[in-house]
Each structure stands twice: as structure tokens, then as C-alpha cells.
Amino acid sequence: MDSELRFERFWTRAGAVIAAALIGYFVVSELSGLLRLLEWLGQGIATLPSALSVLLAHYASLPLSALILPVCIGGVVGGISTALVAGDARHAAAHRRNIVIGAGMGALSGQILTAALRHCTYALEAPLGETVAGVILTSVSALILLLPIWTLMRRRRSEGTSGYFRRPLLAYGLLAPTLLSLGLFLYFPAAQMVALSLNLRRFPLPQERFVCLGNYSALTVDPIYQTSLLTTVFITVAVVLISLALSLGIAVLASQKIRYAVVYRVILISPFALSPIVTGVLFLALFREGGTGILSFLALQIFGSAPSWLRDPTLARWVIIGASVWNILGFNILFYIAGLQNVPKDLLEAAQIDGATAIQRFARITFPLLSPYTFFLLITNVTYAFYGVYGAIDTLTQGGPPIGAAGQFGGATNVLIYKLYEDGFSPGSPLGLAAAQAVVLFVVVAGLTFLQFQFVERRVTYGE
Amino acid sequence: MSRILRIIVLLLTLSLFVLPAAAQEPVTISFVHIFGGENDTRGAVVQGIADAFMAENPNVIVEVSSPSLDYTELFNNSLLAAEQGNSPTIVQIEEGLTQLAADSGYFTPIAQIASAEQLASLDDMLDVVVAYYTIGGELYSVPWNASNPVLYYNKDMFTAAGLDPEVAPQTFDDILAACAAIDAVKTELEITSCMNIPMTAWLVEQWMAMQNAELVNNGNGRTERTTEVYFESPEMVEIAEWYALMASSGYLTYSGTPNDLNAEGTTFLGKQTAITINSTAGLTLIQRFSTLQGFELGVARMPLPDADATNGVTMGGASLWVSSSATPEQAQAASDFLFFLTNTANDQVWHQNSGYFPIRASSIDALTEAGWFETNPNFAIAIDQLRESVGNIANAGAVVGPSTEVRGILVEALQSIVDSGTAPAEALAVAKQRADAVLADYNAVVGG
Numbered sequence: 066m067d068s069e070l071r072f073e074r075f076w077t078r079a080g081a082v083i084a085a086a087l088i089g090y091f092v093v094s095e096l097s098g099l100l101r102l103l104e105w106l107g108q109g110i111a112t113l114p115s116a117l118s119v120l121l122a123h124y125a126s127l128p129l130s131a132l133i134l135p136v137c138i139g140g141v142v143g144g145i146s147t148a149l150v151a152g153d154a155r156h157a158a159a160h161r162r163n164i165v166i167g168a169g170m171g172a173l174s175g176q177i178l179t180a181a182l183r184h185c186t187y188a189l190e191a192p193l194g195e196t197v198a199g200v201i202l203t204s205v206s207a208l209i210l211l212l213p214i215w216t217l218m219r220r221r222r223s224e225g226t227s228g229y230f231r232r233p234l235l236a237y238g239l240l241a242p243t244l245l246s247l248g249l250f251l252y253f254p255a256a257q258m259v260a261l262s263l264n265l266r267r268f269p270l271p272q273e274r275f276v277c278l279g280n281y282s283a284l285t286v287d288p289i290y291q292t293s294l295l296t297t298v299f300i301t302v303a304v305v306l307i308s309l310a311l312s313l314g315i316a317v318l319a320s321q322k323i324r325y326a327v328v329y330r331v332i333l334i335s336p337f338a339l340s341p342i343v344t345g346v347l348f349l350a351l352f353r354e355g356g357t358g359i360l361s362f363l364a365l366q367i368f369g370s371a372p373s374w375l376r377d378p379t380l381a382r383w384v385i386i387g388a389s390v391w392n393i394l395g396f397n398i399l400f401y402i403a404g405l406q407n408v409p410k411d412l413l414e415a416a417q418i419d420g421a422t423a424i425q426r427f428a429r430i431t432f433p434l435l436s437p438y439t440f441f442l443l444i445t446n447v448t449y450a451f452y453g454v455y456g457a458i459d460t461l462t463q464g465g466p467p468i469g470a471a472g473q474f475g476g477a478t479n480v481l482i483y484k485l486y487e488d489g490f491s492p493g494s495p496l497g498l499a500a501a502q503a504v505v506l507f508v509v510v511a512g513l514t515f516l517q518f519q520f521v522e523r524r525v526t527y528g529e
Numbered sequence: 530m531s532r533i534l535r536i537i538v539l540l541l542t543l544s545l546f547v548l549p550a551a552a553q554e555p556v557t558i559s560f561v562h563i564f565g566g567e568n569d570t571r572g573a574v575v576q577g578i579a580d581a582f583m584a585e586n587p588n589v590i591v592e593v594s595s596p597s598l599d600y601t602e603l604f605n606n607s608l609l610a611a612e613q614g615n616s617p618t619i620v621q622i623e624e625g626l627t628q629l630a631a632d633s634g635y636f637t638p639i640a641q642i643a644s645a646e647q648l649a650s651l652d653d654m655l656d657v658v659v660a661y662y663t664i665g666g667e668l669y670s671v672p673w674n675a676s677n678p679v680l681y682y683n684k685d686m687f688t689a690a691g692l693d694p695e696v697a698p699q700t701f702d703d704i705l706a707a708c709a710a711i712d713a714v715k716t717e718l719e720i721t722s723c724m725n726i727p728m729t730a731w732l733v734e735q736w737m738a739m740q741n742a743e744l745v746n747n748g749n750g751r752t753e754r755t756t757e758v759y760f761e762s763p764e765m766v767e768i769a770e771w772y773a774l775m776a777s778s779g780y781l782t783y784s785g786t787p788n789d790l791n792a793e794g795t796t797f798l799g800k801q802t803a804i805t806i807n808s809t810a811g812l813t814l815i816q817r818f819s820t821l822q823g824f825e826l827g828v829a830r831m832p833l834p835d836a837d838a839t840n841g842v843t844m845g846g847a848s849l850w851v852s853s854s855a856t857p858e859q860a861q862a863a864s865d866f867l868f869f870l871t872n873t874a875n876d877q878v879w880h881q882n883s884g885y886f887p888i889r890a891s892s893i894d895a896l897t898e899a900g901w902f903e904t905n906p907n908f909a910i911a912i913d914q915l916r917e918s919v920g921n922i923a924n925a926g927a928v929v930g931p932s933t934e935v936r937g938i939l940v941e942a943l944q945s946i947v948d949s950g951t952a953p954a955e956a957l958a959v960a961k962q963r964a965d966a967v968l969a970d971y972n973a974v975v976g977g
Contacts, residue, residue, distance in 0.1 A: 269608035269633045354785040356721035356801030375785025376948040471960035472941030493629040493931040
């Protein structure tokens with residue numbers, strides 16, 4: 066007992082020393098970087114007073130209508146939503162108080178996005194579309210501060226403190242590193258990107274011009290962007306359906322009790338180890354035109370002519386879909402094989418005894434039991450099809466081939482993420498427009514994921 | 530445990546103070562270029578020249594590095610660093626990004642830094658080379674690695690098609706005629722098409738310059754920022770119609786990926802075509818592989834749109850820019866280094882080891898005297914073609930701020946002509962409309 070205690074104490078100390086040494090090493094080796102970070106933070110804090118005075122000057126110069134309208138909208142949205150969500154019908158007084166707090170906070174919170182937009186959508190000369198968008202944004206903005214407040218209201222109502230941290234300071238202290246890094250590296254850049262999307266800017270020019278929602282309205286009338294959106298939908302649907310169906314089929318086959326099954330599985334999963342760029346290069350070796358692509362060469366030898374894999378809009382899309390499906394297939398197979406191993410054998414045997422055919426057993430037992438895997442893969446595959454196809458497109462088609470004369474209707478494989486990257490990272494390109502695209506893309510993917518959780522997850526069986 | 534922690538904290542606090550203060554005496558300048566690939570011997574040549582410079586100037590330290598192997602990436606990284614006030618002292622920038630670099634304000638024109646003696650030495654440089662980097666009469670950067678497109682052809686296939694292998698096609702019409710002969714024996718030669726070219730705006734820019742035609746208004750963007758592209762000019766229509774005719778006759782192919790010079794080189798070396806156009810920067814490589822592939826290589830000047838389109842080619846390649854955040858001492862050292870890097874002796878070393886042109890008349894003369902061009906006649910072709918460019922507005926080349934976008938639109942016009950048979954006039958009209966919109970948007974940002 067005594068030796069055990071000593072042992073434990075020794076390792077506790079050793080752990081502390083090792084941790085301290087690692088932290089110390091990090092601090093010393095990254096000292097210049099850390100100092101720069103501190104300096105940068107200091108500079109950021111130092112600019113706060115001037116930012117505040119700019120904000121105050123902005124409010125002072127606002128016409129009355131632009132000030133009152135968003136405040137009213139925020140207040141109304143805040144009051145109504147609080148009544149619906151956090152209302153307390155049993156205590157009339159508390160109910161009224163909650164609604165007043167909700168309306169007040171809504172009016173305040175509505176100013177967050179509205180002030181970021183510099184109230185430009187409430188200007189008299191703003192186009193109707195932007196005014197409507199501004200009202201929606203103010204309403205959404207009203208909910209930002211309300212969400213945590215509703216939690217507080219509910220908490221006050223539910224008596225007792227069980228489940229709550231007794232010492233909030235300690236809790237926030239423990240959360241601080243995570244919150245700091247999230248704030249610095251995720252939320253702050255995201256906020257900067259939203260701010261950028263309201264400006265005309267071309268990297269690396271220092272000039273910046275505020276255009277309100279101009280970049281967004283430019284996107285809505287841009288035929289190239291519309292094609293890009295449709296192309297993305299088409300490629301995403303194709304990639305997700307084909308890759309899920311194919312990988313399930315292959316996983317079922319690879320799970321059969323055959324000799325060297327492990328070897329086959331490794332071979333089947335291996336494409337996932339390649340990055341999308343490498344996949345693109347491999348497919349380029351197959352599909353390159355002019356006679357040097359392997360498939361083009363074979364087609365020429367056998368049929369005397371080769372299809373325009375990369376120069377025909379329809380074929381080019383399918384080459385991209387093929388490359389993407391091939392790349393993600395291994396990942397899907399991996400999960401399906403794992404899932405298939407978890408399907409209880411006794412259920413299948415019982416069904417077999419009851420006379421169910423192989424197809425019935427698969428459709429009625431295996432497939433429903435795999436639904437959590439399918440759901441997970443659906444979300445990851447949709448995300449991959451939106452973001453991960455970039456590498457294959459960049460190496461194979463660079464967004465082409467153009468549709469219409471001189472590409473006036475965009476490119477056949479110019480999906481949202483590729484267009485966004487091109488607009489954001491080629492020298493001299495419209496950075497504000499790219500930021501607006503990034504915001505739209507984020508909203509689309511977040512919305513899709515939300516919808517999937519709302520409507521698809523209900524059909525998922527997680528077992529008992 | 531708390532004692533241990535206390536000691537560690539103490540040690541950490543102490544370590545803050547014992548960091549050596551930066552030594553101030555020598556001037557350190559940093560130089561970033563793209564030749565740092567693992568098997569890229571050009572990086573070692575640059576380092577060798579930098580070492581020689583430091584030996585002559587012991588008070589200057591030149592830190593040569595190659596953080597990226599790609600012009601666009603190097604440009605983006607350097608300018609993002611510049612935004613943070615951290616720019617490298619000297620940055621290698623591709624010719625197409627000249628206007629953008631000038632507009633960014635993160636670089637000081639070399640004309641404002643260099644000494645009178647250094648500036649006078651520019652008279653020795655080839656006219657078109659200096660002209661490319663001169664905007665509004667001011668030289669912005671020091672020209673360095675220069676290249677050009679030339680025509681490559683397969684002499685064996687010319688013989689098989691009954692053509693004289695020593696007579697290279699010199700004009701668009703010559704190419705059509707040669708292709709007609711080659712196309713007749715296409716099956717025997719086992720080729721996909723007569724000719725392949727990289728789908729890039731670069732070639733079109735050359736052909737515009739040869740016809741003494743400007744690509745954009747305001748003196749090719751050199752008197753004032755350009756506001757309009759001349760994509761519908763008769764000279765451009767002539768070029769586009771040649772593309773259309775080549776494609777509809779089945780004489781022309783490309784890899785399917787735009788701007789892929791490597792892929793086009795592979796197609797030609799894989800004996801899939803008889804003629805191609807590629808950069809002189811690939812000359813050494815193409816010579817070596819044609820021997821391996823067992824065919825006789827012909828190299829000729831870039832073909833002319835017309836026999837009388839002899840205004841000469843424009844420059845391709847990159848130049849070296851000095852950061853405006855450099856201290857006066859650093860800027861001076863940078864200027865000294867750049868003129869050392871491009872002096873007559875180093876210009877020869879650079880040419881012989883990189884395949885890029887010598888850019889000084891004096892180094893070409895020295896190389897000629899040493900008999901270099903007799904043993905390397907193909908280099909002479911490329912240099913003669915550049916040397917005969919007299920240096921006027923057209924062959925100085927166009928400078929365009931959003932050149933990546935404008936060139937991209939031009940490539941899409943060519944693709945739609947070649948791949949989907951769009952009428953050249955229609956494709957060029959749309960391309961002009963799109964490019965002009967981009968220019969207007971760019972100018973609104975710069976002006977506003």
C-alpha cells in the first residue's frame with residue numbers, strides 16, 4: 066500500500082515535471098512568436114478606443130429612420146421570440162418581465178450585424194433587395210444575444226442548481242484556453258471575413274471601398290455564379306449517391322468470408338490515403354488529351370479516336386465525379402466494413418430460418434442497422450463533395466471547359482469552392498467577392514447539415 | 530511540486546532576459562525566388578552568385594531562400610508578409626504581375642534606389658527586356674530570368690510527310706500547309722494531331738506584338754492604367770481565326786488543361802504531334818528527351834501571323850522587386866546585389882546554367898566570341914528573335930492589373946473556339962465584354 070502510494074506520487078511529480086518541461090520548451094522555442102502574438106493582442110486592445118469613437122461618430126451621423134427602424138425590428142423580434150421560447154405562462158409578472166428583457170436585448174443585439182453593415186441597408190437610396198436582406202439580417206442578429214439569455218431565463222425557472230458548475234470563475238478559467246484559441250483563430254477571422262465581404266478589395270492592393278451588400282447582389286445576378294451553384298449541386302448529388310451505393314456494395318462483398326479478405330480490404334481502402342491532388346494527378350495520367358493519357362491512348366489504339374474527356378463539358382464533369390468518388394470510396398468502405406461487423410449474426414440467422422432471402426435480409430436487417438453509419442457518411446460525403454473536390458478540379462480541368470462563348474456562362478466544373486479559391490487567391494482578384502462567396506458557401510453547408518440532422522436523422526436507428 | 534513549478538517559472542522568466550540582443554552591424558537582405566526545387570540546379574547557381582557577392586561585400590548578408598516553387602504562391606506569400614510589415618527585401622515576380630506589384634505600393638521602383646552608374650548600365654540590356662518593366666517611363670524592377678516561346682518540330686515526321694525537314698514553317702499559313710501534308714499521313718505516323726500548343730494567353734500576346742498591335746488601350750497600359758482590351762481588333766480576330774481553322778481542320782490539339790506547358794511538351798515528345806510551341810526555358814529538357822525518344826528535333830523562331838508581322842516578340846519571365854519597407858541601407862545593398870546578379874559575367878553564368886536568356890548585349894557578345902552559340906545553335910535562335918525586337922509600345926507587352934483574370938478570360942475564349950466551335954467574332958466579343966468589366970472593377974478599387 067505504501068509503495069503503491071509512493072509510486073503514484075512519483076508519477077504525479079514526474080508527470081508534472083514532464084508537462085512543465087514541455088510547456089517550458091514550447092515557450093522558449095516559440096518565444097518570438099508568442100511575443101509577437103502578445104504584441105499583436107496589445108495593438109488590438111490599443112485600437113479599441115479609436116474603434117469605439119468611430120462607432121460613436123457613426124451613430125451620431127445616422128439619420129433618425131436608420132436608427133429607429135432596426136431598433137424597433139430587433140425589439141419586436143426579441144419580444145415575440147422570447148414570449149414563444151422562454152415565456153412563463155404560470156407567472157404573469159415574470160412573463161411580462163421576460164418579454165421586456167427579450168425586447169430590450171433584441172433591440173440591442175439587432176445592432177450587432179446592423180452596425181457591422183453600417184446601417185447601409187436602411188439608407189433611403191438602398192435598393193429594395195438589400196433593404197429586405199437588411200431586415201432579415203437585423204432579425205437574425207437580434208437572436209444572437211438572446212440565445213444565452215433564454216438559457217439563463219430557463220435556468221432561473223428550473224429550481225435547484227444541480228448540473229451547474231458551483232464555481233463559475235474556475236469553469237471559465239478552464240474554458241479560457243479553448244475560448245481564446247477559438248476566438249483568435251476561428252471567430253475573429255470569420256468576423257473579419259464577413260466584414261471583408263462588404264468591401265471592394267483586390268489583393269494585394271491596400272485600397273478598400275465599402276459597398277454594403279453589393280458583393281452579394283453581384284453574386285445573385287452573375288450567370289457564372291449560378292452555373293457554379295448548379296454544377297456544385299449536380300456534382301455533390303452524383304458523388305454522394307454513387308460513392309455511398311458503391312462503397313456499401315463493395316463493403317458487403319469485402320465482408321464475405323473468403324481467403325485473403327484482409328488483403329482485399331487493404332487494397333480497397335488505400336485510395337483514401339491519397340490526397341485529392343494526387344488523385345487528380347493519377348486521373349490526369351489516365352484522361353489527359355492529345356494522345357498521352359493512358360485511356361485516350363488505348364481508345365485511340367482500339368477505336369481510332371478518343372473522347373474529349375477534359376474538353377467536353379459533360380464528360381469533364383463525370384471525370385471529376387469519378388476522381389472524387391474513387392478518392393472518398395476507401396473512407397466509406399472502411400466505415401461500412403466496420404458497420405457490417407457490428408450487425409448481429411443471430412438476427413440474420415433467425416431471419417434465414419424464417420425463410421428470408423438474402424436480399425430481404427439485407428434490406429430489412431442489415432441496411433437499417435447500418436443507418437447510423439450511412440447518416441455519418443452522408444454528412445461527411447456532402448462536406449467532401451462541397452469542399453474536397455478542389456484538388457481534383459485544380460489538377461484536371463481548372464474549372465473548365467467553358468460553357469458558352471468565351472465562358473460567359475461559367476465553366477463546366479467550376480464548383481463553388483473552386484470559384485471561391487480562384488477569386489480569393491489569384492493575385493489581383495476580387496477578394497471581397499470571394500469573401501461573400503465564402504459566407505454563402507458556409508451558410509449553404511451549415512444549412513444542409515442542419516436539414517440532414519432534422520430530417521434524415523429521424524430515420525436513423527441507433528439500436529436500443 | 531509547487532517548488533518545482535516555482536523554479537520552472539523562475540527559469541522561464543530569466544530566459545526572457547538572456548536572449549541575445551540582435552546584432553546590428555552588417556546589413557541583412559533577404560531574397561526569395563522560385564528555383565528551390567529539390568533537383569533544380571538553378572537554385573545553387575543563384576546561391577553561388579550570392580556567395581560571391583558577400584565575399585566582395587563583407588558588410589552585406591544576402592539570405593537567399595525559396596519558400597515556394599510557384600510564381601503565384603511566392604507573390605501571395607510575399608505580399609501577405611508585406612501587409613504585416615514583414616516583406617522579404619527582394620522578391621522575384623512574374624512578368625504578368627508587374628502592374629499589380631506596382632499598384633500595390635509595397636515596392637520601391639528600382640529607378641529611385643539604384644545609383645546613376647547602375648542605371649547607366651541598363652543601356653546594355655536588351656530593349657524589350659527593360660521596356661517590359663517600365664511603366665509611365667519609370668523602371669520598377671530589375672529584369673532577370675527571361676524566356677520566349679519558340680517552335681519545336683519533329684524533323685522525322687516532316688520527312689515522312691514529304692516536307693523539307695530543314696525548312697521550318699514561319700507563318701500561320703506555313704503551318705496550315707505543313708499540317709495539310711502531315712495530316713495526309715496521320716495514320717502512318719500514329720499521331721493524334723499535327724500540332725499541339727499550350728492553351729495560354731502568352732502566345733496570343735506574342736502574336737499581337739508581332740503584328741505591332743496593342744493588346745490593351747492607353748499604350749498597352751504604360752501611359753495610364755488600361756481601361757479597355759483590344760480583343761476585337763482585326764489583329765486579334767486574325768489570330769483567333771487561325772485557331773478556329775486549325776481546330777476545324779483537325780490539326781490542333783491540347784492536353785485539355787489550360788496553361789500546362791509540361792503536358793504539351795510531353796505530348797510532343799511522346800510523338801503524338803509533329804509541331805508544338807513551348808518556352809525556351811524547356812529547351813535543354815526537350816533536346817535531351819528528343820534524343821532519348823529517337824527523333825531529330827527542329828527548333829525555329831516563333832511563327833509569324835503574317836510574313837510582314839515582324840515587329841518582334843515580347844518578354845516572358847520574371848524580374849526582381851525591392852520592398853518599400855527596406856531601410857535605406859537595405860535598399861542600397863539590395864540594389865548593389867541586383868546589379869551584381871545581372872552583370873555581364875553573372876548574366877553569362879545564369880544563361881549557361883539555367884537556359885534563360887542572357888539579357889545584356891555585352892554578355893551575348895562575350896558568349897558569341899567564346900563560341901557558345903556554335904555549340905548551342907538552338908539558343909541562338911531564341912536570342913536572335915528577342916534581339917530583333919526593336920522595343921516599341923506593342924512589343925513592350927501589355928501591363929494589366931488583374932492580368933490573371935483577363936488572361937483567363939482570353940484562354941476561355943480560345944477554348945470555346947477550339948473545343949465547341951464558337952465563332953471567333955462571338956467569342957472575342959464576349960471575352961472583351963467580360964475583360965472590360967474586370968478592368969472597370971479593378972480601376973474602381975485602385976481609384977477609390
